[in-house]
Amino acid sequence: MEYKIRVRFAPSPTGFLHVGSLRTALYNYLYARKTGGSFILRIEDTDRNRYVEGAVENLISTLKTMGLDYDEGPEKGGNFGPYFQSKRTSIYREYVDKLIADGHAYQCFCTPDDLEKMRNDQISRNENAQYDGRCRLLTQNQIKENLKTGLPYTVRLKVPNDGEITFYDLVREKVTFPWEMIDDQILIKSDGYPTYHLANVVDDHLMKITHVIRGEEWLSSIPKHLLLYQYFGWKPPKMAHLPLLLNKDKSKLSKRQGDVAVEDFLSKGYLTDALVNFVALLGWHAADDREFYTLTELEKAFSLKRISKSGAVFDLDKLNWMNGSYIRKLDQKDIEIRAVPYFESSGIDISDKRKYSRAITVLRERVDTLSEFPEKAKIFYGELKFDEEQLKIIHQENSRRLYSFWIEELQVQTEYNPESVKKLINDTQESLGVKGRDLYFPLRLALIGTTHGPDIPAIIEVLGIEDTVARLEKAKMI
Numbered sequence: 001m002e003y004k005i006r007v008r009f010a011p012s013p014t015g016f017l018h019v020g021s022l023r024t025a026l027y028n029y030l031y032a033r034k035t036g037g038s039f040i041l042r043i044e045d046t047d048r049n050r051y052v053e054g055a056v057e058n059l060i061s062t063l064k065t066m067g068l069d070y071d072e073g074p075e076k077g078g079n080f081g082p083y084f085q086s087k088r089t090s091i092y093r094e095y096v097d098k099l100i101a102d103g104h105a106y107q108c109f110c111t112p113d114d115l116e117k118m119r120n121d122q123i124s125r126n127e128n129a130q131y132d133g134r135c136r137l138l139t140q141n142q143i144k145e146n147l148k149t150g151l152p153y154t155v156r157l158k159v160p161n162d163g164e165i166t167f168y169d170l171v172r173e174k175v176t177f178p179w180e181m182i183d184d185q186i187l188i189k190s191d192g193y194p195t196y197h198l199a200n201v202v203d204d205h206l207m208k209i210t211h212v213i214r215g216e217e218w219l220s221s222i223p224k225h226l227l228l229y230q231y232f233g234w235k236p237p238k239m240a241h242l243p244l245l246l247n248k249d250k251s252k253l254s255k256r257q258g259d260v261a262v263e264d265f266l267s268k269g270y271l272t273d274a275l276v277n278f279v280a281l282l283g284w285h286a287a288d289d290r291e292f293y294t295l296t297e298l299e300k301a302f303s304l305k306r307i308s309k310s311g312a313v314f315d316l317d318k319l320n321w322m323n324g325s326y327i328r329k330l331d332q333k334d335i336e337i338r339a340v341p342y343f344e345s346s347g348i349d350i351s352d353k354r355k356y357s358r359a360i361t362v363l364r365e366r367v368d369t370l371s372e373f374p375e376k377a378k379i380f381y382g383e384l385k386f387d388e389e390q391l392k393i394i395h396q397e398n399s400r401r402l403y404s405f406w407i408e409e410l411q412v413q414t415e416y417n418p419e420s421v422k423k424l425i426n427d428t429q430e431s432l433g434v435k436g437r438d439l440y441f442p443l444r445l446a447l448i449g450t451t452h453g454p455d456i457p458a459i460i461e462v463l464g465i466e467d468t469v470a471r472l473e474k475a476k477m478i
């Protein structure tokens, strides 16, 4: 049979899609596209306590928005479904029964109180807090008896007590864990649902996954997973564990929702293309260190070989810079349309289409995200307010002369053009002897309420002559 690469993104629906998960999804997607393989979405929803209503819908719609089409999964179907683990519980049961029958797993009847006491005793003896394996010693008769009386139980994996396991990870290379660090992992919980470990291994095998690409936090689970593969007599997939995402101070990236949810980045006005580009570079880069890629370009350039081992810093300043560059690459019309919702929620009236369009032209050079447009556009709309320092400048004799001169000159201009404003600036220098800061500061203050900002011709371009004159008049009267 022809060998085809099959990778999967296997999120648990416990909240909105985090940027770290987006990276996992993206790398899996890119590897599938690069190799002509299949990208599978599998929902790992067996932890009913952590299930969040609406999370699956959010995951699917965010993947769609980001352009990460999957080949098999919820809504799409495929030959290896169902793609929700909660619909596969009978499959896991069948496999765990086989493990028990083969002596690789056992029923554990310890109650939460027993476990708590075991833990405390171990801690007081300065030992590792781990399951001590006491239920391994139960006789077949005792087990039968307990099952008959309906005692709740979990099923645990028999993990070797000593020795070590070594395996090869495509990113981390050779990794070794001593078995004594690893607990007799629960495979089936007392509610009858499988734990992540059992369901994940069974599904990766049944879905013919060839490469597991996921975050480094799962690396320590590999010994248990490999043991399961061995007990089942299955060939494990290849593994690639992606470096941790770090804050700038090198601490682990915050998982607080809202800080790092993809949905929040989108609603703050980050562009999908910029986010994909930025996230792609969190732990991967091409040989030439190139920075800008479209998704299609990434599909060609990506390789597992160039994933780095060391943690990837999530640098918000870089994301902002990159997003700003993407905004500036968009067509003017496109930005105008995309920015509308942000203006609508800010309450700024953009019914004057000419003014709106010109404001966007000036501000597109000055924003990092779409949501910054209304905030920055405030200088062109509504009443200006001045503080004491600013009033001092406005009240200066020079400023007053300047305002009068400009009002008079501008009133005779029927058509605005940047050249005529530049000429007016020169004329002012000649006629009034006012120049430099003495000219720009009072003018900008009168026109936009701050001393720094866009060029005077650009400001007048947005305001139009009428508004410009009105604002100068107002400053003169204050």
Ligand code: GLU
Pocket: 009, 010, 011, 012, 044, 196, 200, 213, 214, 218
């Ligand atoms: N369900 C796990 C998660 O939420 C999947 C880990 C894996 O890819 O094996 O991240």
